Amino acid sequence: MPAKRKKPAPRKSSAKKSPRPKPAEHDFEKGVDNFAEEMGKLGEKLGKRFEDKEKECDRWFRTTFGIVGPFLSSIIGIIILSLFIWVLGLVNVPIGSGLLQNIQYFLLAHVGWFFLIFFFFSYTSYISKGFPGAYRPISPIVSAAGIVVAIWIFLNVVKIANLSFNISDVSGIVLLGESMLVSLFYIFVIIGYLVLIAGISKDKCCGSHASSKREKKTISKDSIRTGRLYRSGNDRILGGVCGGISEYLGIDPVIIRLIWVICSLAWGSGILLYIIMWIIMPRNPRHKWED
Secondary structure, eight states, X not given: OOOXXXXXXXXXOOSOOOOOOOOXXXXXXXXXXXXXXXXXXXXXXXXXXXXXXXXXXXXXXXXXXXXXXXXXXXXXXXXXXXXXXXXXXXXXXXXXXXXXXXXXXXXHHTXXXXXXXHHHHHHHHHHHHXXXXXXXXXXXXXXXXXXXXXXXXXXXXXXHHHTTTOOXXXXXXXXXXXXTHHHHHHHHHHHHHHHHHHHHHHHHHSSOHHHHHHHHHHHHHHHHHHOSOOBOSSSOSSSSHHHHHHHHHTSOHHHHHHHHHHHXXXXXXXXXXXXXXXXXXXXXXXXXXXX
């Protein structure tokens, strides 16, 4: 019998299959992501340059003018405020807005107070940067003054806005808040000094002298770098207010929360003050905030 012939195996094609072209939509999304990433890096670079320039200008200003510098910066602040009031009046001439007129009247009536505010905080900032050791004993007074000024501005904003609506309940709350400003200042000063004393006692009792000195140096650097209170994203139960104050002063946040509970029970205004500070104090930009 004749042998069966084997069928030849099919030859494999040596040519490689060309890859499928990516859809244009994918390329567009990738281009958008690359653009966003590059713009983010550019923003960080520009922000760092502006921050360095700001520090350099601030150093030059303090070195050049010395102790007279805060006074000059207060005058510059009042000049800028006066220009703003003047521009506000010009803009309101064709509009005739009652809201803008009330804002202008408020600023004109309190120019002297704004000068004193600029003067006070300019000199305290000068002391905190040039003499951090001398600034720490007066830091509770400065912090209390800053909080009270912020509350005063907030109450006046609410008052000016309420002139258009004339809600009696809002007016009563604003009047109550204005009557409590002096008491609030003393309360914040007392809280600040209690916190300061607790921090000093902790420094003396815990850790060696070297670690205590290093901690104080860190606190001073943080004060110079930020110059303001931030809400804490790393140590928060509600809004991070107590955690931010404890990080600013370098003490246990449990002490701050305990003081807040005592003030809430004793004066009944702790919850309102917490909400106001929650609104006024910004988030710490160095912390991660999860919604």
